[in-house]
Amino acid sequence: MTMNKIIHFKLDGVDCQAEKGQYILDAAAANGIWIPSLCNMKGIKPHGSCRICTVKVNGRPMTACTTPVVEGMVVESNTEELNDQRKQILEMLFVEGNHFCPACERSGNCELQALVYRFRVAVPRFAFQFPVRNLDASNPRLIKDHNRCILCKRCIRGIKDKEGRNLFAFRRRGHKVEISLDPELAGSLTDEQAQKAMDICPVGALIRKEKGFDVPIGKRTYDKKPIGSEVEQPTVNE
Amino acid sequence: MKASVQKVLDRYKSDPTRLMDILIDTQSEVGYVPDAAVAQIARSLGISRVDVEQTLSFYHFFNRKPAGEFQVYLNNSVVAEMYGRRKVTEAFEEAAGCRFGQVSDDGLIGLYDTSCIGMNDQEPAALINNVVFTRLTPFRVREIIRDIKAGKKVEDLVVEGAGDGENAGKLVRSMVQNNIRKIGPVLDPEYIPGEALKKITRLTPEQVIQEIKLSNIRGRGGAGFPTGLKWEFCRKAQGIQKYILCNADEGEPGTFKDRVILTELPRLLFEGMAVAGYAVGATEGILYVRYEYRYLQRHLENVLAETRKKKLLGKKIMGKEGFDFDIRIQFGAGAYICGEESALIESAEGKRGEPRDRPPFPVESGYLGCPTVVNNVETLCSAVKIILNGGEWYKSFGTKDSTGTKVLSVSGDCKYPGIYEVEWGFSVNDILDMTGADEPQAVQVGGPSGTLIGPDEFDRILCYSDLATGGSLIIIGKQRDLLKDVVMNFTDFFVEESCGSCVPCRSMTVLFRQKLQKILDGHGVKQDIEDMIAWGPTMKINRCGLGQTAVNPILSSIKNFRHLYEDRIRKDRSFDGGFDLQAAVAESCWAVHRKPLTEENDHE
Ligand SMILES: Cc1cc2nc3c(=O)[nH]c(=O)nc-3n(C[C@H](O)[C@H](O)[C@H](O)COP(=O)(O)O)c2cc1C
Ligand code: SF4
Numbered sequence: 123m124t125m126n127k128i129i130h131f132k133l134d135g136v137d138c139q140a141e142k143g144q145y146i147l148d149a150a151a152a153n154g155i156w157i158p159s160l161c162n163m164k165g166i167k168p169h170g171s172c173r174i175c176t177v178k179v180n181g182r183p184m185t186a187c188t189t190p191v192v193e194g195m196v197v198e199s200n201t202e203e204l205n206d207q208r209k210q211i212l213e214m215l216f217v218e219g220n221h222f223c224p225a226c227e228r229s230g231n232c233e234l235q236a237l238v239y240r241f242r243v244a245v246p247r248f249a250f251q252f253p254v255r256n257l258d259a260s261n262p263r264l265i266k267d268h269n270r271c272i273l274c275k276r277c278i279r280g281i282k283d284k285e286g287r288n289l290f291a292f293r294r295r296g297h298k299v300e301i302s303l304d305p306e307l308a309g310s311l312t313d314e315q316a317q318k319a320m321d322i323c324p325v326g327a328l329i330r331k332e333k334g335f336d337v338p339i340g341k342r343t344y345d346k347k348p349i350g351s352e353v354e355q356p357t358v359n360e
Numbered sequence: 361m362k363a364s365v366q367k368v369l370d371r372y373k374s375d376p377t378r379l380m381d382i383l384i385d386t387q388s389e390v391g392y393v394p395d396a397a398v399a400q401i402a403r404s405l406g407i408s409r410v411d412v413e414q415t416l417s418f419y420h421f422f423n424r425k426p427a428g429e430f431q432v433y434l435n436n437s438v439v440a441e442m443y444g445r446r447k448v449t450e451a452f453e454e455a456a457g458c459r460f461g462q463v464s465d466d467g468l469i470g471l472y473d474t475s476c477i478g479m480n481d482q483e484p485a486a487l488i489n490n491v492v493f494t495r496l497t498p499f500r501v502r503e504i505i506r507d508i509k510a511g512k513k514v515e516d517l518v519v520e521g522a523g524d525g526e527n528a529g530k531l532v533r534s535m536v537q538n539n540i541r542k543i544g545p546v547l548d549p550e551y552i553p554g555e556a557l558k559k560i561t562r563l564t565p566e567q568v569i570q571e572i573k574l575s576n577i578r579g580r581g582g583a584g585f586p587t588g589l590k591w592e593f594c595r596k597a598q599g600i601q602k603y604i605l606c607n608a609d610e611g612e613p614g615t616f617k618d619r620v621i622l623t624e625l626p627r628l629l630f631e632g633m634a635v636a637g638y639a640v641g642a643t644e645g646i647l648y649v650r651y652e653y654r655y656l657q658r659h660l661e662n663v664l665a666e667t668r669k670k671k672l673l674g675k676k677i678m679g680k681e682g683f684d685f686d687i688r689i690q691f692g693a694g695a696y697i698c699g700e701e702s703a704l705i706e707s708a709e710g711k712r713g714e715p716r717d718r719p720p721f722p723v724e725s726g727y728l729g730c731p732t733v734v735n736n737v738e739t740l741c742s743a744v745k746i747i748l749n750g751g752e753w754y755k756s757f758g759t760k761d762s763t764g765t766k767v768l769s770v771s772g773d774c775k776y777p778g779i780y781e782v783e784w785g786f787s788v789n790d791i792l793d794m795t796g797a798d799e800p801q802a803v804q805v806g807g808p809s810g811t812l813i814g815p816d817e818f819d820r821i822l823c824y825s826d827l828a829t830g831g832s833l834i835i836i837g838k839q840r841d842l843l844k845d846v847v848m849n850f851t852d853f854f855v856e857e858s859c860g861s862c863v864p865c866r867s868m869t870v871l872f873r874q875k876l877q878k879i880l881d882g883h884g885v886k887q888d889i890e891d892m893i894a895w896g897p898t899m900k901i902n903r904c905g906l907g908q909t910a911v912n913p914i915l916s917s918i919k920n921f922r923h924l925y926e927d928r929i930r931k932d933r934s935f936d937g938g939f940d941l942q943a944a945v946a947e948s949c950w951a952v953h954r955k956p957l958t959e960e961n962d963h964e
Contacts, residue, residue: 188717214867291410299860
């Protein structure tokens with residue numbers, strides 16, 4: 123195996139190393155520093171749409187999930203300003219959709235909920251929009267609940283059929299945008315694909331039918347430890 | 361229908377990157393894009409139906425169901441409102457017998473709102489089946505609808521002879537007026553096609569880039585990136601195929617100068633694209649034109665054909681071995697965001713116009729992943745003049761940091777709306793004088809994404825270090841309600857035009873609009889103003905310029921016209937909890953003759 127070229131950068135004052143071409147987010151994790159993210163997922167092409175991983179690169183806001191490290195880069199992430207903006211984004215996601223955690227199959231495994239806990243969002247500063255959104259259970263294997271969808275595009279980016287065609291796609295634009303499932307291709311959705319879709323979804327917008335609460339509440343991923351602790355233990359007073 | 365869709369698919373060899381053209385042509389054939397066509401297109405292109413649908417549903421000129429035999433798209437820009445849009449709207453609704461957003465019962469007429477169509481100098485204006493109708497009045501509207509109902513064709517409804525220059529030509533036959541009011545080196549009608557190309561065949565590509573760099577010209581599309589540098593990056597980028605994309609999306613409300621250049625000087629533009637192609641080593645160019653300018657399609661195609669015939673495009677241009685360059689025209693389908701360069705590229709590839717993450721920049725990885733230069737219409741036209749007269753000559757115009765001239769689109773409350781080519785360094789005051797604006801209250805510089813300035817700033821200068829602008833100036837007279845008529849209109853525009861990808865752009869713009877509406881309704885409190893100021897910076901972390909500037913109209917009006925907000929908020933409280941129980945139950949209490957339960961009276 124060839125060794126990738128090692129380059130150096132500074133993250134929140136800490137000297138870090140990265141492989142050439144590595145994204146800031148991944149390089150930070152490799153150095154034991156957690157940069158919060160939501161629309162990003164290992165193994166899927168990054169998209170930079172939730173903006174939560176925004177850091178300042180040489181003073182300019184950039185998404186850590188899509189920006190490769192460059193030798194000598196100076197990155198700020200854990201600052202009061204950026205953390206408050208992350209919190210604002212989480213709050214916006216909460217008010218633009220309808221998120222009722224106690225009734226959600228995903229509670230405890232939900233990345234949005236976990237981030238909201240970790241960022242200690244109590245009451246959003248924005249007015250709840252309570253949009254009227256529908257729930258589509260027409261597919262034999264998958265329920266699509268638009269109330270919970272945060273439009274991260276992970277299902278679009280991560281799930282294709284054998285010919286490389288999209289099963290999921292965006293419809294419309296702006297605040298009217300929503301996820302649609304191909305009527306033709308989804309008819310032959312396999313159990314594995316449905317499970318994959320559910321696993322890819324960071325929230326409870328895609329739920330497999332006829333199977334639920336595999337892991338009881340209380341024993342789920344973020345019930346045990348806060349999000350991000352796979353990379354970095356939160357400090358006591360955080 | 362199946363056969364005609366198949367013909368369209370064959371025309372583009374079932375190439376998925378030509379999905380935009382396929383959908384545009386399908387709609388032209390069928391009138392809308394029905395489910396069956398979506399399925400047929402998906403099958404033929406080897407993509408899924410939702411893939412077709414995601415492009416289709418992104419653009420507002422595409423229809424999924426019958427939208428009326430005659431589709432009226434009435435511009436809703438702020439200047440249209442100034443010039444009597446409301447009465448025109450009412451006249452349309454009354455005459456057509458349906459509301460905006462609907463189709464008349466007989467399926468004959470569909471009425472729709474649309475964002476600025478690039479006719480701000482002759483409002484109110486509408487597109488009816490792609491034909492432009494300008495300076496509408498209720499009287500004209502009644503005439504038009506009467507003639508439609510009488511079975512006339514849309515082409516026969518335009519006022520013959522109203523358009524000037526090429527607008528009056530056989531291939532355009534439009535009532536649009538150019539309104540060219542000040543001419544400089546770019547708009548100079550004495551231009552002879554081919555001279556610049558002749559000149560560059562004696563130069564190396566590097567020398568061409570050097571001359572452009574020497575001129576210090578910066579992009580005229582708004583962002584102001586140095587053009588010479590952009591070309592150099594692209595020249596040096598790795599790639600067998602490279603592309604020149606000309607950005608003629610011109611969607612910033614109040615901008616219409618590219619429309620005039622496309623009408624009167626398309627040869628100059630094509631020559632500019634060829635010069636850029638030579639400089640960076642690209643053999644293919646795409647002119648991306650907004651859907652609203654489809655009335656120019658036949659004219660542009662005709663000039664392209666003529667230019668090829670003269671050997672100013674095609675193989676061995678000017679007889680020079682290896683100098684090959686040709687151009688195709690790509691139309692959009694209604695989406696302001698497609699003016700953003702990476703969204704423009706996505707759209708030209710047949711996709712949703714969602715901006716890309718950068719890096720990589722288009723000069724490294726653009727159209728179809730190849731190194732691509734995206735330049736504004738005016739930038740490319742200016743490049744021709746720089747090549748002809750030299751970079752030093754160009755620097756004799758303008759200021760030290762902003763060289764050359766700028767074609768301005770001026771509209772709103774002034775006597776002479778139109779386009780003016782001025783040297784950089786003009787002050788806003790000069791412009792107000794020049795255009796006959798007697799009682800300005802404010803000027804919106806650079807369109808909604810720019811800055812709203814008041815009289816104490818009218819001595820500011822148009823240049824990259826002070827008021828940088830893509831050239832739109834909207835003059836707002838004293839008689840206007842700045843917040844209601846202008847700021848709200850701009851905010852609606854951004855809500856409508858966001859691509860929806862970034863959370864703050866998609867969501868916070870809506871929240872700001874709500875706050876503004878609350879203030880306009882007289883329910884606002886001081887905290888609402890403070891909130892907006894506090895939340896504003898979060899918009900700077902959006903991916904592209906649209907989101908980054910979407911709340912500028914509100915923020916810059918708070919900054920420069922704060923009293924307008926202060927006047928409208930409630931003075932009796934500085935904070936509001938968002939919900940007033942007393943008020944909410946007041947009506948039902950009245951109905952059942954009970955007093956609301958409050959702390960004071962709940963022991964009674
Ligand atoms: C939302 C948005 C809309 C834009 N619209 C246009 C446009 O209509 N025309 C244009 O030339 N540039 C537009 N731009 C700027 C382009 O992204 C790009 O900078 C420009 O086309 C580059 O050409 P130039 O360097 O010649 O100016 C827009 C940018 C943004 C963010
Ligand atoms: S800022 Fe707005 S328009 Fe630009 S990419 Fe983000 S969501 Fe789309």
